[in-house]
Amino acid sequence: MKTSIDKKPTRTLTAADRCDRCSARALVETALPQGGSLLLGAYHFEQVEVGLIAVGATILVDERRR
């Protein structure tokens, strides 16, 4: 079933995308203000979410609710 969303589709994280803090599957990708991106599993994202937002990181992909 197709959805009609105007915004560009973000990339999809796959099983090959791994959390940068552990080896769990990454569910969230964030862009850091100083450049680069961070892949995090649900657990580690929750650990650093407040800090990331505080430094101005942008959440590119969030697949935790799927």
Ligand SMILES: [Zn+2]
């Ligand atoms: Zn992790």
